[in-house]
Amino acid sequence: MKWQEFTLFHLGISITFIISGLFINLIQLLLFMTFAPFNRRLYRSINYYLMYCIYAQIMFLVEWWSSCKLNIYCAPELREVLTRGQGAENALVIANHHYELDWLYAWMLGDRAGVLANFRVFAKKVLQYVPALGFGLALSDNVFLERNWEADKKNLAFRLNQLLDFPSPMLLGIYAEGTRFSEKKHKASQEFAVARGLPVLKHHLIPRSKGFAFTVAHLDQARIKTVYDVTLVAEGNTTLDDAFSGRPSQASMYIRTFQLDTIPKDEEEAAQWLMNLYKEKDELKESFMKTGSFSSLSGQPDYPCITPPPHIYSLLISIIFNLMTLAPLIWLGLSGGLYRLLGSTLFLGFAYLGMKKIVGLTKISKASAYGNTKKKD
Numbered sequence: 001m002k003w004q005e006f007t008l009f010h011l012g013i014s015i016t017f018i019i020s021g022l023f024i025n026l027i028q029l030l031l032f033m034t035f036a037p038f039n040r041r042l043y044r045s046i047n048y049y050l051m052y053c054i055y056a057q058i059m060f061l062v063e064w065w066s067s068c069k070l071n072i073y074c075a076p077e078l079r080e081v082l083t084r085g086q087g088a089e090n091a092l093v094i095a096n097h098h099y100e101l102d103w104l105y106a107w108m109l110g111d112r113a114g115v116l117a118n119f120r121v122f123a124k125k126v127l128q129y130v131p132a133l134g135f136g137l138a139l140s141d142n143v144f145l146e147r148n149w150e151a152d153k154k155n156l157a158f159r160l161n162q163l164l165d166f167p168s169p170m171l172l173g174i175y176a177e178g179t180r181f182s183e184k185k186h187k188a189s190q191e192f193a194v195a196r197g198l199p200v201l202k203h204h205l206i207p208r209s210k211g212f213a214f215t216v217a218h219l220d221q222a223r224i225k226t227v228y229d230v231t232l233v234a235e236g237n238t239t240l241d242d243a244f245s246g247r248p249s250q251a252s253m254y255i256r257t258f259q260l261d262t263i264p265k266d267e268e269e270a271a272q273w274l275m276n277l278y279k280e281k282d283e284l285k286e287s288f289m290k291t292g293s294f295s296s297l298s299g300q301p302d303y304p305c306i307t308p309p310p311h312i313y314s315l316l317i318s319i320i321f322n323l324m325t326l327a328p329l330i331w332l333g334l335s336g337g338l339y340r341l342l343g344s345t346l347f348l349g350f351a352y353l354g355m356k357k358i359v360g361l362t363k364i365s366k367a368s369a370y371g372n373t374k375k376k377d
Contacts, residue, residue: 004065004246016325017057021132024050028139041165047140052117053317054136059111060318061243062104063310068248070108073294073303074255082112082308090170091226092219096204096281097175099238105251110171112308121173141166149210156211160218172224174215176207176274199275203285207278209271217265227258229277231284231294254284254294
């Protein structure tokens with residue numbers, strides 16, 4: 001048994017994340033009420049560092065605790081940005097949604113580009129009610145969706161309009177499949193494709209086009225000119241439980257760059273563009289799974305692989321926050337009487353259960369069923 005698998009360490013990481021995260025949430029809320037109505041740019045500039053402190057503690061799990069490895073295949077221009085570690089522009093990121101850790105792999109990409117805390121996503125609405133992480137996301141211009149197009153359309157318009165003056169650079173992530181991949185949902189997606197005369201994809205769900213087309217039509221206003229298509233293949237231990245237990249994984253990303261003005265703004269034409277994109281993503285993933293190369297069978301350019309090392313900030317922040325949180329708690333528990341010790345133990349237990357709840361939300365089994373949402377696209 002590896003030392004990272006001991007529950008005592010998981011308990012310490014969990015209590016630190018919950019307590020520090022809620023404290024940061026409180027600061028965010030106070031700053032939001034103070035500055036956001038009058039100077040939203042100032043609030044966002046300060047909030048960048050607050051969100052990084054939340055993100056960094058989760059990044060620590062995959063980058064340092066479990067030593068996950070990220071391989072990136074991309075054109076020289078983007079390779080220079082990732083090597084330099086400084087994001088150069090606002091961009092939309094389209095990624096496949098196949099693993100419990102795929103959102104963390106996307107964060108790793110954002111961190112390598114130096115824009116992690118300005119990584120905004122389209123996420124399911126329930127996440128905004130999760131303590132620490134969810135509260136922070138809700139106070140940081142992320143787009144929460146109900147999977148009901150009539151309701152989501154109004155929310156998308158409002159949220160995209162709020163990004164007009166977002167401090168540059170910023171990445172906006174979208175999972176066009178709408179829900180995480182599973183065998184059951186894949187079968188339903190293939191049946192849906194056959195019934196609608198659409199291409200049958202081997203490794204992806206049929207992408208949902210309405211939200212994508214609406215978003216693309218409004219991105220010019222948010223000063224987003226570039227679109228990154230990320231095709232992800234992960235190997236090894238790809239759950240958050242694995243990361244907690246120090247079991248490593250390896251993620252490989254093939255990134256293509258498109259200019260926004262080359263994507264049609266008409267809804268039907270945008271839907272066709274997206275469908276063609278996912279056909280190519282399917283070929284890329286098929287090629288990698290069969291040959292270990294994204295390019296061999298797909299006909300896409302053969303980019304060299306780079307493996308940028310993790311930034312040390314996530315390690316330092318996690319160490320500092322754990323020392324600041326756990327040392328006083330241990331002292332309180334040991335310096336008091338029996339009741340204080342029992343109270344501290346109960347508090348730690350509730351915090352651990354809270355963290356397990358957060359981990360549970362990442363489970364593939366918790367994702368919405370494809371058949372329950374496809375009519376709402």
